Amino acid sequence: MRQIAFLLVAVATLVGGVVAFTVPRTGHAHQEAAPIFVTEIPPGYRDWRLISVAHEEGKLNDIRAILGNDLAINAYRDGKLPLPEGTIIARIAWRHVPSEENNKAFGGAQSFVPGEAPPWYLQFMVKDSKKYAATGGWGYAQFDKDGKPGPQSDLKTCFPCHQAVKARDFVFTRYAP
Amino acid sequence: MRQIAFLLVAVATLVGGVVAFTVPRTGHAHQEAAPIFVTEIPPGYRDWRLISVAHEEGKLNDIRAILGNDLAINAYRDGKLPLPEGTIIARIAWRHVPSEENNKAFGGAQSFVPGEAPPWYLQFMVKDSKKYAATGGWGYAQFDKDGKPGPQSDLKTCFPCHQAVKARDFVFTRYAP
Numbered sequence: 171m172r173q174i175a176f177l178l179v180a181v182a183t184l185v186g187g188v189v190a191f192t193v194p195r196t197g198h199a200h201q202e203a204a205p206i207f208v209t210e211i212p213p214g215y216r217d218w219r220l221i222s223v224a225h226e227e228g229k230l231n232d233i234r235a236i237l238g239n240d241l242a243i244n245a246y247r248d249g250k251l252p253l254p255e256g257t258i259i260a261r262i263a264w265r266h267v268p269s270e271e272n273n274k275a276f277g278g279a280q281s282f283v284p285g286e287a288p289p290w291y292l293q294f295m296v297k298d299s300k301k302y303a304a305t306g307g308w309g310y311a312q313f314d315k316d317g318k319p320g321p322q323s324d325l326k327t328c329f330p331c332h333q334a335v336k337a338r339d340f341v342f343t344r345y346a347p
Numbered sequence: 348m349r350q351i352a353f354l355l356v357a358v359a360t361l362v363g364g365v366v367a368f369t370v371p372r373t374g375h376a377h378q379e380a381a382p383i384f385v386t387e388i389p390p391g392y393r394d395w396r397l398i399s400v401a402h403e404e405g406k407l408n409d410i411r412a413i414l415g416n417d418l419a420i421n422a423y424r425d426g427k428l429p430l431p432e433g434t435i436i437a438r439i440a441w442r443h444v445p446s447e448e449n450n451k452a453f454g455g456a457q458s459f460v461p462g463e464a465p466p467w468y469l470q471f472m473v474k475d476s477k478k479y480a481a482t483g484g485w486g487y488a489q490f491d492k493d494g495k496p497g498p499q500s501d502l503k504t505c506f507p508c509h510q511a512v513k514a515r516d517f518v519f520t521r522y523a524p
Binding site: 223264271347 | 393396399400403404411412439441446449451452458460508511519521524
């Protein structure tokens with residue numbers, strides 16, 4: 171039985187991707203909070219297919235890939251909204267760093283590649299309309315490179331921010347053909 | 348029998364990814380050039396797994412995803428060099444454009460997403476040491492969004508540029524964990 175608690179929050183500044191939550195839970199039924207946050211990293215996400223890529227400037231200064239499980243990819247390609255139950259969207263972010271090697275080879279300072287994992291390395295959105303009814307049918311999560319869930323301060327605003335794209339089932343990322 | 352000819356070339360400025368070639372071929376055996384260039388888009392590449400992402404500034408100003416077939420992904424993860432026969436690396440580039448939607452939602456001009464397909468939309472490297480012996484064991488290709496092979500002027504310098512990373516089997520892209 172899992173008694174580990176999680177906390178939920180969101181980063182309003184984590185634009186263009188998936189923002190993350192965790193929430194306190196206990197093994198005591200009478201203490202159970204609504205399970206609106208994803209507490210485990212979905213297995214196999216790094217093998218999922220590509221939805222899109224993005225670059226965030228400013229404080230984030232990262233480059234990111236957005237992947238989806240089969241349900242996500244199929245729904246995106248079919249243009250289906252809302253996304254089906256079981257959809258999971260994964261967002262991986264790396265520091266946006268210059269590639270000295272590439273720049274040297276090509277004679278110009280223009281190439282940027284993934285660097286270290288930032289604290290907001292992994293984010294997920296999991297579609298389960300019953301389980302995550304309180305947050306538009308989506309559970310949110312964030313993990314660092316060690317698999318540690320994101321801090322409350324980072325995760326508090328996930329759902330509020332994603333309301334901006336409620337018309338697209340709360341998902342910012344569009345499919346890149 | 349295919350009598351269509353292709354021309355192969357490379358873009359020295361296409362840093363960080365895969366550069367592309369096509370080469371003139373004819374159906375006449377005595378006129379056959381060494382088949383050092385890839386003339387068809389590898390089927391199913393958009394379903395391949397992610398190797399990495401990159402952003403090119405300057406004249407290119409694109410954001411890109413680098414995908415690999417199973418042979419590529421497995422070899423990357425195992426750190427195997429040279430990459431095995433049959434490896435294919437795909438590079439998809441899109442214009443690097445601001446997302447007004449994201450920026451509005453998050454209150455800052457910081458978010459960049461894929462825009463239109465540039466003329467150098469698709470590039471591939473195909474490993475076949477016998478077939479492409481003249482270019483380090485790799486065939487190169489570039490296609491636009493309509494599947495048209497890249498112009499000779501774009502493709503001429505693929506192999507020369509990739510020589511800069513001969514020690515990594517001529518591949519610029521590193522795996523993003």
